[in-house]
Amino acid sequence: MPARVNARGPTVVVATALAATLLAVAAGPVAGDDPPTPAQAIEKARALEETGFVDDAEVYLRDLVDADRSLARNASVLLELARLASDPEEAMAFADQAIERTRDAGLLVRAHSLKGDALYASRLYAAAAEEYGEAARYDAPGAGEAALRRADCSLAAGDASAALEAYREIWGEGAVPGELTPWAELGIGRALLYSGRPAEAAEQFDHVAATYVEPDVRMQALAGAAEGHEANDEPLAALTTLATLAAEYPGTFAGVVAAERVRTLSEEIAAAMEAAAADTMGAGALLGIPPDEPEGAEDPGDPGPAEEASEEP
Numbered sequence: 094m095p096a097r098v099n100a101r102g103p104t105v106v107v108a109t110a111l112a113a114t115l116l117a118v119a120a121g122p123v124a125g126d127d128p129p130t131p132a133q134a135i136e137k138a139r140a141l142e143e144t145g146f147v148d149d150a151e152v153y154l155r156d157l158v159d160a161d162r163s164l165a166r167n168a169s170v171l172l173e174l175a176r177l178a179s180d181p182e183e184a185m186a187f188a189d190q191a192i193e194r195t196r197d198a199g200l201l202v203r204a205h206s207l208k209g210d211a212l213y214a215s216r217l218y219a220a221a222a223e224e225y226g227e228a229a230r231y232d233a234p235g236a237g238e239a240a241l242r243r244a245d246c247s248l249a250a251g252d253a254s255a256a257l258e259a260y261r262e263i264w265g266e267g268a269v270p271g272e273l274t275p276w277a278e279l280g281i282g283r284a285l286l287y288s289g290r291p292a293e294a295a296e297q298f299d300h301v302a303a304t305y306v307e308p309d310v311r312m313q314a315l316a317g318a319a320e321g322h323e324a325n326d327e328p329l330a331a332l333t334t335l336a337t338l339a340a341e342y343p344g345t346f347a348g349v350v351a352a353e354r355v356r357t358l359s360e361e362i363a364a365a366m367e368a369a370a371a372d373t374m375g376a377g378a379l380l381g382i383p384p385d386e387p388e389g390a391e392d393p394g395d396p397g398p399a400e401e402a403s404e405e406p
């Protein structure tokens with residue numbers, strides 16, 4: 094007799110089993126079971142998160158921290174809870190607890206960066222820049238990204254000079270360009286633009302667009318260059334740059350916006366040229382200068398050889 098086949102198919106069976114497992118995890122440990130280790134707790138919370146049960150992941154870790162003092166004192170678990178917390182203030186509180194309980198440089202970078210993320214989400218850009226600056230002090234993975242975020246926050250807070258200094262510091266850290274170098278160079282362009290130096294900004298963005306081929310970097314560089322050229326009263330240069338952006342990235346948001354700006358800027362340039370031509374003709378009339386005549390036209394005031402006056406006897 095052949096083996097029976099589940100009519101619902103293996104996919105449904107697997108999905109049902111997975112859902113049951115996840116619900117059991119979310120329900121927490123059964124009384125009498127050994128509590129999970131910090132690594133196990135984090136792994137289970139991430140499994141819930143990756144399958145879409147984000148709220149359940151947060152609740153699961155909260156319950157463990159409330160029930161087990163050793164997990165409540167573990168910096169890694171607290172940081173995971175800070176990352177999952179939906180409330181920015183709670184996220185910062187968990188991150189502060191983690192900072193108090195560890196001297197590990199990698200965990201401290203993560204903790205200060207998480208606080209910076211929470212402050213940034215609340216639009217407290219100056220305070221976020223301070224937290225990212227703290228994270229950048231440590232020699233650990235993520236410190237460079239924190240330094241870049243610090244510069245971004247300084248710019249968002251309106252301190253373009255501090256942002257420019259920070260971007261240049263990241264850019265100048267090594268002779269060989271690193272992963273963050275193009276983003277630092279883009280930041281330099283934005284800081285110059287916000288500082289009211291559009292010519293320098295346009296030059297910086299043009300340099301970035303000519304240097305890097307990564308789509309995200311080049312798109313931002315072309316958009317920034319166009320903005321700089323427009324701010325510097327160079328509409329033709331802006332039009333050329335926008336046309337390049339629209340042609341190279343037609344299916345992207347930046348490309349669509351650039352194509353629309355090409356249309357409107359072309360109309361503005363044409364209207365300005367017509368107005369300039371009209372102003373030139375009007376100025377000539379005021380000065381008594383006749384308009385140019387077509388080539389070959391005769392002066393009606395010239396009698397010509399056939400109309401020469403004869404002398405009377």
